[in-house]
Structure formats: structure tokens, C-alpha cells
Amino acid sequence: MKEITIYSPATSANLGPGYDIFGLALKEPYDLVTVEIIESSCKCCEKVKISVSGEKAEEIPLDPTQNTAGVVALKMMEDFNIQECIHIKIQKGIKPGSGLGSSSASCSGVAVAVNKLFELNLDDLKLIKYASLGEAVAAGAPHADNVAPGIMGNFTLTTSYEPLEVLNIPLDMDVVVALPNIQVSTKEARKILPQEIPLSKMVNNVGKATGMIHSIYNKDFENLGKYMMGDQVVEPCRATLIQGYDEAKVKVKDFAHGITISGSGPAIIAIPKNKECSSEIAKIFKEIWDCPIYETSVGKGAYEIKK
Ligand SMILES: Nc1ncnc2c1ncn2[C@@H]1O[C@H](COP(=O)(O)OP(=O)(O)OP(=O)(O)O)[C@@H](O)[C@H]1O
Ligand SMILES: N[C@@H](CCO)C(=O)O
Numbered sequence: 001m002k003e004i005t006i007y008s009p010a011t012s013a014n015l016g017p018g019y020d021i022f023g024l025a026l027k028e029p030y031d032l033v034t035v036e037i038i039e040s041s042c043k044c045c046e047k048v049k050i051s052v053s054g055e056k057a058e059e060i061p062l063d064p065t066q067n068t069a070g071v072v073a074l075k076m077m078e079d080f081n082i083q084e085c086i087h088i089k090i091q092k093g094i095k096p097g098s099g100l101g102s103s104s105a106s107c108s109g110v111a112v113a114v115n116k117l118f119e120l121n122l123d124d125l126k127l128i129k130y131a132s133l134g135e136a137v138a139a140g141a142p143h144a145d146n147v148a149p150g151i152m153g154n155f156t157l158t159t160s161y162e163p164l165e166v167l168n169i170p171l172d173m174d175v176v177v178a179l180p181n182i183q184v185s186t187k188e189a190r191k192i193l194p195q196e197i198p199l200s201k202m203v204n205n206v207g208k209a210t211g212m213i214h215s216i217y218n219k220d221f222e223n224l225g226k227y228m229m230g231d232q233v234v235e236p237c238r239a240t241l242i243q244g245y246d247e248a249k250v251k252v253k254d255f256a257h258g259i260t261i262s263g264s265g266p267a268i269i270a271i272p273k274n275k276e277c278s279s280e281i282a283k284i285f286k287e288i289w290d291c292p293i294y295e296t297s298v299g300k301g302a303y304e305i306k307k
Contacts, residue, residue: 003036004117008109008302009153010094010294011101012177012262012269013145016228016235017208023149023156024269026177027299029100032091033069033109035117037084047085048073054092055102064088068134069106076114076130086114095292097183099267101146105302107134108150112302124301127151129164139186139264146263153301155216169216175269176256176278177294178248178285182266184241189264192237201232225258225271235261242266244288251288255280 008031015022031054038049048064064070069088076082088110094102111131115122122130131147148156148166155171158164208230215224239245242265252259252270255277259270268285272278282293 002117003034004113005032005034005305005307006109006113006302007305008033008105008112009150009299010098010177011104011146011149012099012175012267013101013143014231014234014261014263015212015269016231016258016260017205017233018145018157018212019231019234020143020145021158021209022212023101023145023158024171024175025149025153025299025301026100026175026294026296028294028296029093029095031093031102031105031109032305033106033113033302034089034091035073035110035113036087036089037117038087039085047077049085049087050090051087052090052092054090055095056097057092059096060090060092066137067106068103068138069110070134071137072107072110072130072134073114075133076111076120080118080120082114082118086117088113095179097185098179099184099186099261099263099265100177100179101150101263103138103186104131104135104146104150107131108147108302110134111147112151112304116304124152125164125166128166132164140190149301151301154298157213169213171216171298173221174272174275174278174295174297176272176281176285177262177270177296178268178289179292179294180242180244180266180268180289181291182242184238184265186264189238189241192241193234194237197233204230204232221257221271222273225256228258228260228271231260238265242268248285248288251284252281255284 136142211227
């Protein structure tokens with residue numbers, strides 16, 4: 001039967017002061033999402049069947065109403081009156097609960113796959129809207145800062161949620177990412193955040209976030225890293241959840257323009273000063289956490305892999 005496979009990248013959200021707004025697509029790690037049209041007369045009780053392999057596959061729900069990819073597919077199929085049944089095969093390269101947009105990679109991958117397979121011709125913004133519905137299952141809120149770069153690639157700004165508005169900025173930059181073996185659920189890491197903040201912190205964070213955009217346009221990675229580390233609201237709350245993070249911050253100082261928590265953690269992302277510094281940062285991360293490390297760079301959004 002007809003099928004399509006999508007490369008769906010890991011993404012790093014927030015980048016310090018850009019909570020729920022900033023996001024980066026990474027070249028590695030990534031998920032592969034295959035969607036196959038299966039016999040309409042199949043005996044499966046659902047229109048959407050899911051199977052998962054790879055990183056922590058056993059922890060991922062197969063019920064399409066609980067799996068982030070399933071939720072997106074069901075909604076798209078309902079809206080476009082798609083009668084066929086589909087089998088979603090997710091090969092996880094991104095560990096769930098990582099802070100690298102594992103749940104969102106499935107959402108983005110399936111949105112792009114269903115769009116192509118059924119020739120829906122949806123634009124990126126509509127795909128991001130559908131994909132973000134899946135995030136509500138994993139994070140308790142349909143935040144778009146992972147699915148936006150997951151679909152568009154590069155650096156994205158989700159400038160509005162109602163209505164959804166996303167801006168995309170090309171960015172060619174190396175990063176080093178550590179994935180400490182600590183479990184942090186996005187849902188829980190959102191609950192510990194303050195619902196109200198003093199005006200002074202708002203002023204600080206807007207200043208740092210706007211400074212980041214200026215730095216990106218000027219390819220000034222030194223200032224980008226400095227501003228990225230200036231969040232006074234979210235990062236200080238979550239830093240306490242990641243053992244070893246404070247030590248890492250001190251030890252990478254000479255090698256990184258900046259370091260922060262990726263998404264809701266535990267992943268940590270650093271901007272190296274150069275290639276040699278990238279290896280030094282990777283070494284430091286390995287010593288502290290003895291965990292998977294990715295020396296990678298900003299990359300493309302989800303795309304079809306031609307077989
Ligand atoms: N297709 C899926 N892929 C990954 N996780 C899924 C999927 N469907 C449901 N989940 C659930 O979502 C949760 C993981 O999502 P969570 O947002 O906590 O982590 P993450 O996506 O890796 O991190 P972050 O959003 O901070 O980058 C787990 O409870 C997992 O079982
Ligand atoms: N903006 C979201 C990203 C989760 O990856 C959060 O920090 O909760």
C-alpha cells in the first residue's frame with residue numbers, strides 16, 4: 001500500500017528568555033515517521049493504528065488518542081473527511097521526556113506525512129497548528145515552540161498563539177547538546193513556573209529576547225549566547241531539576257558563548273565558540289553526566305525521505 005517516510009528533527013525550545021516562543025531545529029537526533037494507508041476493511045477498531053520502535057518505545061502509548069502523532073492524525077482525518085485507515089510507524093531516535101521535542105517530532109512528522117499522502121496542500125502555518133494539538137497531550141498545553149521549528153526548520157518565533165503566528169529566521173550555527181539521564185516531564189516542569197512575574201523581570205526578559213534576535217541577524221554568536229543566559233523567569237526555576245547543571249555552566253565558560261536548558265530539560269544546549277571548543281564542551285558534559293552528547297548544528301524542518 002501507499003506509504004511515506006518523514007525525517008522529523010529534534011528541536012530545542014525556549015533558548016533562555018524565549019519561553020514558548022523561540023525554537024531551533026537540530027540536525028540530530030531525529031525520529032522517522034512512516035505513514036501507510038492500510039486496507040479500509042481492516043479489522044482494527046481505530047482508523048489509526050500506531051507502532052513504535054527505538055528509544056524508550058515501550059513508554060510511548062499506542063492508543064491514538066494518547067499518542068501525540070495519533071491525536072494529530074485523527075484530527076486531520078476528521079477535518080478532511082479521510083475515509084482510509086492508516087498505520088503510523090514511529091522510529092524514535094529522540095528519547096521521550098528529553099527536552100529535545102521528542103513528543104513534538106511525532107506530531108510534526110505525522111502532520112507533514114498526512115498532508116503529503118492525502119495531497120491536502122496545507123501551508124506550514126496550518127501544519128504547525130495541527131501538530132501543536134498533539135503537544136496538548138504530552139505537555140498539557142498546545143505550545144508550538146517545538147513543532148514550529150520541527151516543520152519550518154532553522155530558528156522560529158511563535159509570536160502569537162491566538163491567532164497562531166510564526167516567524168522563521170535562517171540560522172547557521174553549531175550547538176552541543178547533552179541528554180542527562182534524568183527524567184523531567186514537560187507537564188510537571190510547566191506546573192512549577194510562576195503564573196505572575198514582577199514588571200522588572202518582564203523588562204529584563206524582553207530586553208534579552210530582543211537582543212538575541214539582533215545578534216542572530218548580525219551573526220554575533222557571542223552576544224547571542226550572553227543574552228540566551230539572561231532569563232530570570234523560567235530557567236532559574238527549572239535549573240533545580242537538573243543535577244550537574246550549575247557545575248556544567250561553570251566548567252564550559254571558556255568554551256561556550258552560552259548554555260541553557262533545552263525545552264523543559266533535562267537536555268542542555270550550548271553554543272560553542274568554535275569546533276575545538278565543541279569537543280571540549282562535549283568532554284565536560286560527558287564527565288558530568290556520562291550521557292548521550294550531540295555535537296550538531298541548526299538544521300531543516302521535517303521532510304520526506306525518498307526511498
Ligand atoms: N509519539 C510520542 N513520542 C514521544 N512521546 C510521546 C508520544 N506520544 C505520547 N508521548 C508522551 O509524551 C511524554 C513526553 O513528552 P514531553 O513533552 O514530556 O517530553 P519531550 O517531548 O521529550 O520534551 P520537550 O517537550 O521538553 O522537548 C511522555 O509521557 C510520552 O509517553
Ligand atoms: N516551551 C515548552 C517547551 C517544552 O519542550 C516548555 O518549556 O515547557
